Amino acid sequence: ETGVTQSPTHLIKTRGQQVTLRCSSQSGHNTVSWYQQALGQGPQFIFQYYREEENGRGNFPPRFSGLQFPNYSSELNVNALELDDSALYLCASSGTGQPSSYNSPLHFGNGTRLTVT
Amino acid sequence: KQEVTQIPAALSVPEGENLVLNCSFTDSAIYNLQWFRQDPGKGLTSLLLIQSSQREQTSGRLNASLDKSSGRSTLYIAASQPGDSATYLCAVDFSGGYQKVTFGTGTKLQVIP
Numbered sequence: 001e002t003g004v005t006q007s008p009t010h011l012i013k014t015r016g017q018q019v020t021l022r023c024s025s026q027s028g029h030n031t032v033s034w035y036q037q038a039l040g041q042g043p044q045f046i047f048q049y050y051r052e053e054e055n056g057r058g059n060f061p062p063r064f065s066g067l068q069f070p071n072y073s074s075e076l077n078v079n080a081l082e083l084d085d086s087a088l089y090l091c092a093s094s095g096t097g098q099p100s101s102y103n104s105p106l107h108f109g110n111g112t113r114l115t116v117t
Numbered sequence: 118k119q120e121v122t123q124i125p126a127a128l129s130v131p132e133g134e135n136l137v138l139n140c141s142f143t144d145s146a147i148y149n150l151q152w153f154r155q156d157p158g159k160g161l162t163s164l165l166l167i168q169s170s171q172r173e174q175t176s177g178r179l180n181a182s183l184d185k186s187s188g189r190s191t192l193y194i195a196a197s198q199p200g201d202s203a204t205y206l207c208a209v210d211f212s213g214g215y216q217k218v219t220f221g222t223g224t225k226l227q228v229i230p
Binding site: 058094 | 153161212
């Protein structure tokens with residue numbers, strides 16, 4: 001069973017640039033969620049994708065967007081980067097059925113550390 | 118507003134001690150509660166998940182309890198070891214099973230040999 005993998009592990013960008021982060025979900029999981037974790041804080045929910053459709057969004061602006069592909073892997077795109085976007089971005093996969101019926105643990109990748117200068 | 122709070126923010130104990138980490142949440146209408154471990158600069162590892170209908174879950178030296186009426190959960194670690202040193206995060210699913218979970222800020226545990 002392959003776990004959740006994220007790439008790249010580290011990234012440095014300049015304010016105003018755009019970035020794409022990638023996530024491969026655990027084998028068999030059809031739902032991917034993205035979280036942002038600022039230093040010393042708990043992760044905050046960005047959005048969730050189920051079967052290639054956005055399935056809920058947290059309190060993040062539209063310059064945070066995503067995609068999910070037919071193989072359930074996912075991308076997180078952030079436009080017009082700001083200094084406050086510096087954080088650890090975590091991807092979590094779950095579920096083999098439909099959302100709203102999950103009572104199984106979230107499986108997280110090791111994250112991408114984004115630094116905006 | 119649905120919030121999750123973890124106190125204390127940091128805890129230091131000698132090896133072998135039993136300890137309790139606390140988590141409180143503001144809305145009793147939860148779907149489940151998960152405890153995670155996070156090592157520095159790493160992702161999260163799921164430790165225990167307690168469903169809304171359950172009172173506790175156990176895995177090895179770990180025991181997690183849930184009291185929805187009081188909005189509290191505890192993670193009990195028996196016979197602590199230096200390898201238990203990490204940040205422990207509590208996460209609550211208020212979204213009815215959609216797993217859009219709300220995290221606390223974590224308790225950083227240091228176990229001193």
